[in-house]
Amino acid sequence: MLSIEALSHTYGALTALTEIDLEVAAGEVVCLLGPSGCGKSTLLRLAAGLEPLQQGRVRLAGEIVGEPRFTVPPERRRVGMVFQDFALFPHLTVAQNIAFGLADLPKAEQQSIARLWVERIGLADLAGAFPHTLSGGQQQRVALARALAPSPRLVLMDEPFSGLDVTLRDRLRDTTLALLTEARVATLLVTHDPDEAMRMADRIVLMQAGRIEQAGQPLDLYDHPVSAFAAAFFGSVTILKAHAENGQVVTDLGRFDVPVQSGPVTMIVRQEALHRALEGGVMATVAAARSLGREHLLSLMLGATAVTARWVEGRLPKVGERIPVTLDRHRVHLFPPEG
Amino acid sequence: MALGLALLLALPVLTIVGSFLFPALDVWAHLLSTVMPTYLYNTVLLMFGVGLGVAVIGVGTAWLVTLCQFPGVRAFEVVLLLPLAFPAYVVAYAYTGFLDSAGPVQSLLRDLTGWGFGSYWFPSIRSLGGAISVMVLVLYPYVYLLARAAFLEQSVCVLEAGRALGQTPFGCFRRLAVPLARPAIAGGVALALMETLNDFGTVQYFAVDTLTAGIYRTWLGMNEPAAATQLAGVLLLFVIGLMALERHGRAGSTRHTSVRYRHLPRFPLTGGKAALAMIACLLPCLLGFFVPLLMLLSWAIETAPTMVNTAFWQAAEHSLLLAASAAGMAVALALTLAYAVRLHPTPLVRWATRSASFGYAVPGLVIAVGVIIPLAAFDTALDTASRAAFGVSTGLLLSGTLVALLFAYVVRFLAIALNATEAALGKVTPQMDFAARSLGRTAGQTLWSIHLPIIRPSLLAACLLVFVDVMKELPATLILRPFNFDTLAVLVYAMAGDERLADAAPASLAIMLVGLLPVLLLAGALARSRPGSLPRVSAREP
Numbered sequence: 001m002l003s004i005e006a007l008s009h010t011y012g013a014l015t016a017l018t019e020i021d022l023e024v025a026a027g028e029v030v031c032l033l034g035p036s037g038c039g040k041s042t043l044l045r046l047a048a049g050l051e052p053l054q055q056g057r058v059r060l061a062g063e064i065v066g067e068p069r070f071t072v073p074p075e076r077r078r079v080g081m082v083f084q085d086f087a088l089f090p091h092l093t094v095a096q097n098i099a100f101g102l103a104d105l106p107k108a109e110q111q112s113i114a115r116l117w118v119e120r121i122g123l124a125d126l127a128g129a130f131p132h133t134l135s136g137g138q139q140q141r142v143a144l145a146r147a148l149a150p151s152p153r154l155v156l157m158d159e160p161f162s163g164l165d166v167t168l169r170d171r172l173r174d175t176t177l178a179l180l181t182e183a184r185v186a187t188l189l190v191t192h193d194p195d196e197a198m199r200m201a202d203r204i205v206l207m208q209a210g211r212i213e214q215a216g217q218p219l220d221l222y223d224h225p226v227s228a229f230a231a232a233f234f235g236s237v238t239i240l241k242a243h244a245e246n247g248q249v250v251t252d253l254g255r256f257d258v259p260v261q262s263g264p265v266t267m268i269v270r271q272e273a274l275h276r277a278l279e280g281g282v283m284a285t286v287a288a289a290r291s292l293g294r295e296h297l298l299s300l301m302l303g304a305t306a307v308t309a310r311w312v313e314g315r316l317p318k319v320g321e322r323i324p325v326t327l328d329r330h331r332v333h334l335f336p337p338e339g
Numbered sequence: 340m341a342l343g344l345a346l347l348l349a350l351p352v353l354t355i356v357g358s359f360l361f362p363a364l365d366v367w368a369h370l371l372s373t374v375m376p377t378y379l380y381n382t383v384l385l386m387f388g389v390g391l392g393v394a395v396i397g398v399g400t401a402w403l404v405t406l407c408q409f410p411g412v413r414a415f416e417v418v419l420l421l422p423l424a425f426p427a428y429v430v431a432y433a434y435t436g437f438l439d440s441a442g443p444v445q446s447l448l449r450d451l452t453g454w455g456f457g458s459y460w461f462p463s464i465r466s467l468g469g470a471i472s473v474m475v476l477v478l479y480p481y482v483y484l485l486a487r488a489a490f491l492e493q494s495v496c497v498l499e500a501g502r503a504l505g506q507t508p509f510g511c512f513r514r515l516a517v518p519l520a521r522p523a524i525a526g527g528v529a530l531a532l533m534e535t536l537n538d539f540g541t542v543q544y545f546a547v548d549t550l551t552a553g554i555y556r557t558w559l560g561m562n563e564p565a566a567a568t569q570l571a572g573v574l575l576l577f578v579i580g581l582m583a584l585e586r587h588g589r590a591g592s593t594r595h596t597s598v599r600y601r602h603l604p605r606f607p608l609t610g611g612k613a614a615l616a617m618i619a620c621l622l623p624c625l626l627g628f629f630v631p632l633l634m635l636l637s638w639a640i641e642t643a644p645t646m647v648n649t650a651f652w653q654a655a656e657h658s659l660l661l662a663a664s665a666a667g668m669a670v671a672l673a674l675t676l677a678y679a680v681r682l683h684p685t686p687l688v689r690w691a692t693r694s695a696s697f698g699y700a701v702p703g704l705v706i707a708v709g710v711i712i713p714l715a716a717f718d719t720a721l722d723t724a725s726r727a728a729f730g731v732s733t734g735l736l737l738s739g740t741l742v743a744l745l746f747a748y749v750v751r752f753l754a755i756a757l758n759a760t761e762a763a764l765g766k767v768t769p770q771m772d773f774a775a776r777s778l779g780r781t782a783g784q785t786l787w788s789i790h791l792p793i794i795r796p797s798l799l800a801a802c803l804l805v806f807v808d809v810m811k812e813l814p815a816t817l818i819l820r821p822f823n824f825d826t827l828a829v830l831v832y833a834m835a836g837d838e839r840l841a842d843a844a845p846a847s848l849a850i851m852l853v854g855l856l857p858v859l860l861l862a863g864a865l866a867r868s869r870p871g872s873l874p875r876v877s878a879r880e881p
Contacts, residue, residue: 075777087771089789100778
């Protein structure tokens with residue numbers, strides 16, 4: 001549905017995006033994931049037509065909507081948008097907000113569609129309320145309904161959950177996903193939260209410094225990161241320096257094959273790579289231990305190497321205690337040093 | 340389009356700047372050898388006197404009402420604003436009557452002492468000192484408003500730390516509060532001085548030879564437009580200095596060390612101190628508002644039956660018509676420019692909009708001169724062309740018409756509308772624009788269906804402010820109005836010129852009553868505003 005080809009963008013001397021290629025199919029949820037300033041919001045604005053395109057091409061359903069010196073204005077793109085601050089119109093009621101994008105339809109039809117949507121988002125009794133009287137979660141649902149009501153081809157969401165508190169987020173992610181799936185709409189969602197991306201996305205596009213670092217299915221990115229950055233972005237890790245010789249590194253954690261013959265390598269150990277061994281395993285010294293309730297967070301010394309670990313098994317070890325641990329080698333990633 | 344509009348609005352000022360940069364040397368030699376030294380001397384003295392006066396009264400009263408506790412302090416907070424309702428020339432006329440030999444003050448003096456007419460010395464209000472006094476009384480609220488806001492914004496902690504470090508309340512005021520509020524005070528003084536330079540009615544009536552009075556006399560009295568234009572250029576230099584001062588004030592006023600606002604604990608004053616504080620607050624509003632009001636009322640009771648006549652109603656109609664059209668045009672233009680900046684925030688558009696609002700600081704007389712020169716040139720060129728092509732004379736098409744007058748008003752007062760509009764548009768987040776655009780509305784439709792409903796109250800307030808300023812405006816109206824087209828302000832001026840002060844009172848009161856509207860609005864905003872927040876509406880705060 002949305003297709004972005006070879007898109008680059010600069011703000012003065014600052015390069016925001018470099019050679020971006022991206023596809024979003026109908027019914028698919030694609031998450032643009034990355035730290036703040038990686039260019040993901042700029043990409044969203046360019047897809048929406050809120051900014052003129054400098055280089056590259058944007059197509060919607062095969063039709064070119066953005067090229068250098070040619071931009072179809074946002075109002076003619078049939079693209080829905082949901083914002084971090086929801087941007088509900090303060091002078092319009094919930095129903096009027098939802099009906100805002102239906103101006104082409106006769107009044108009666110506008111009203112019946114708006115009614116349908118307030119019911120679908122469970123706010124039927126608040127149809128006549130003004131936005132400032134709603135809770136954050138209710139506002140978010142209205143914003144989503146407003147974007148979906150005109151049956152857009154594509155929905156763009158910019159950090160749609162980060163204005164909400166944590167407990168609310170989980171519930172709203174599921175509701176949102178259900179509504180998006182039901183609408184069979186192509187969705188491009190921007191977030192800096194890897195958990196959110198893992199949870200919502202059919203595909204994740206990980207961005208860094210204006211480039212696509214890695215794109216693929218959520219589990220692919222977690223299991224097979226292409227770089228130390230990609231590996232470290234999902235969850236907490238310990239980053240170690242090691243030295244390769246003859247295509248191998250030997251560390252306190254064991255012997256690993258590496259993609260370089262010799263020279264320095266970066267070793268990423270996920271916190272969930274280490275587990276308390278029930279039998280066998282290597283001995284580690286507990287340097288610090290703290291229970292987070294459902295799991296334990298530990299600093300362990302394996303030989304001279306300090307790593308952090310997070311597991312649920314057993315009781316909380318004491319500081320100074322020596323315990324046997326096993327290493328899940330699929331949760332350890334090795335890369336040649338970057339740049 | 341916005342660029343073209345901005346350029347058009349900057350035309351009068353550019354005209355003056357242009358002719359000032361390429362002066363006729365003989366005109367200058369003449370000016371320097373005759374009137375220029377007097378004009379400069381009087382203007383500088385007037386500015387110095389008014390600046391000092393408004394600073395002392397404005398800062399003093401602001402400090403008393405924000406940080407001290409004495410009977411009536413809440414009422415004084417609002418009442419101190421009232422003099423803003425008067426144009427200076429009306430107060431000048433009122434005091435002339437109040438203090439002249441037949442007026443209530445001297446009559447009382449003679450009754451008390453038994454002195455005869457003319458047998459004693461009494462200070463004349465029609466002097467430089469008188470002009471300074473009148474303008475201080477009318478203009479101190481500018482400083483009061485900004486200083487008050489600055490005191491409220493000051494972190495309580497700073498003042499409490501001052502007390503803890505052994506300063507007396509007055510020591511805190513002198514060593515902490517005033518230095519911290521200095522940018523705001525400078526800004527207020529700059530605004531008051533801009534109004535001082537703009538004032539024409541007072542200095543003309545009091546026969547104080549300032550630059551402003553000089554421009555009028557040179558233009559209309561001596562019929563020397565070239566010299567008047569040069570004088571206007573000199574006046575513009577003063578204005579540029581004041582703008583720099585005011586800008587400096589605004590830049591500095593945003594520097595707060597603390598963002599936490601707490602209701603300021605007031606120093607309780609008792610006994611003699613409380614009485615002194617009350618007198619200090621009472622005198623400015625008494626002298627700046629109630630005395631002239633009573634004087635006008637006592638005249639008006641006498642003269643209203645004859646003076647509220649056809650001419651009065653016609654002038655009132657003209658004033659309302661002009662003020663309403665100018666307000667509508669200024670706000671519509673301001674909205675166009677502000678929205679253009681929002682859609683295309685390029686440096687060029689920003690700069691153009693800024694330069695279009697330059698007029699707020701420029702005296703009405705200077706704008707009038709700057710409007711008349713290009714319009715007359717246009718008329719002459721059109722007339723010549725028309726006569727050459729069709730053998731028909733078009734005459735004066737634009738100069739001396741309402742078009743010229745409205746143009747001058749819009750140039751002068753656009754900044755008020757622009758500031759209010761920009762502040763209001765700031766309340767509509769860019770995301771709301773994006774949302775509306777993505778929901779199928781064009782930029783124009785978005786303005787209509789989103790921005791306008793949200794900012795309507797602010798736009799109405801902006802309309803009101805421009806409306807009132809046009810009602811009070813005298814010098815530009817005087818020069819640019821069509822022949823025999825009187826407004827209330829012109830009526831008052833003309834009658835005062837004929838020494839018919841009492842006859843002018845009904846029209847003066849009418850102007851004052853309209854002027855009271857934004858003051859009440861402002862008072863309401865002040866009463867509602869939480870400590871530390873600036874009121875949304877203020878009289879002329881660019």
